[in-house]
Amino acid sequence: MSLKYAVLSALLEGEASGYDLAKIFDVSVSNFWAATPQQLYRELDRLTADGLIDARVVAQERRPNKRMFTLSVAGRADLAAFTQRQPKPLALRDELMVKVQAVDVGEGDAVRAHIEERMDWARGKLARYERVRRHLLGELGEEDFLADGERVGPYLTLLRGISFEEENLRWGRRVLEILERRAARAAQPSGSGSGPPGASGSLS
């Protein structure tokens, strides 16, 4: 129900094709609303049918035709009304966390590798976010932009995306440290204690 509004709010940035939106969703909106290109094309058809966006076909010379979409007046009003309604609680689906939850009966080495990949991903996202941030700010310093800018919404959600990925990195560092210590212990269980059972990845 509110992929709809994610699309409308993305179109606040200006006219875009389905393909453009797919990229926008990939680099910035995905930060709070994930969607595949297929979902977007389906949604754009619906929004056009409902008159919330206007479509025009642009013929291109050496490329397939494309449809460019803009927010209609009705779409803008619908979006404004949406901001008033009570938001649904956020839904998070993170398979990595399911694997971490089960790390004690699973393959410790594999889970650690997954965490490292997640951290690489986070670093990549942060680099792209930083570029988006500079682009949004333009020539202004953050304080001026936030005080006087016309559209701060995208910047505020970007801030959340940045802190989310930073937190991923911090968490990942801590967890790797913990799991590595346990794996090392399990490899050579010297002396005392009830060492971590199964922490190195044995299946039974």
Added chain:
Amino acid sequence: MSLKYAVLSALLEGEASGYDLAKIFDVSVSNFWAATPQQLYRELDRLTADGLIDARVVAQERRPNKRMFTLSVAGRADLAAFTQRQPKPLALRDELMVKVQAVDVGEGDAVRAHIEERMDWARGKLARYERVRRHLLGELGEEDFLADGERVGPYLTLLRGISFEEENLRWGRRVLEILERRAARAAQPSGSGSGPPGASGSLS
């Protein structure tokens, strides 16, 4: 596809009814995998049919019968194998962020109220997480638990949940500050500057 494993990993904690799982998902697993009771009942039927969990019916005196579920040997092996596979990238769906993205054309007052609600929610989650944390630690200090505990997985995911909600609060405080300053400016646009247009919620 991996609500399945979220359920299996929740059952690592021990036998539970569908109703129990609904509560567990509500208080801790929802932190990385949201699911409604209906999804859980459907999934439990499937997992039972596939032999990944064992069900037994417990007759109760003054309450409806309940089915209690436990991980089967096959289920545990499947879960272990799952930890090795490449996780899908996380998907986040946060309606509040869509509203924040559109705050500049929407109702500023309403959006600020939504952010405050989110912050209250975060405070509630943190209080519950803190209770879960103490429960997991038992008598041990964090360092001892992490070094020697048998099952650290749930603790590690809990840490992520805690930092997520703390980050929600920090972000909320910052954003409210920014939006309030803009709303105040728009209310009495004294002197210079290109004050924030529409920041107080006018529809045009």
Added chain:
DNA sequence: ATACTCATGTAACAGGTTACATGATTTC
């Protein structure tokens, strides 16, 4: 040569959401 980008689309299926239903028990 090969792969990637641009640009869209269909179809089938799996998964998630909402509404409704039942019915006794316990707590406020």
Added chain:
DNA sequence: GAAATCATGTAACCTGTTACATGAGTAT
């Protein structure tokens, strides 16, 4: 007396995912 808890279930609908298809142009 009303509301919440325990404990499940059906059905309909909406969303999300995956696989596949097309076809020219550009970059390596």
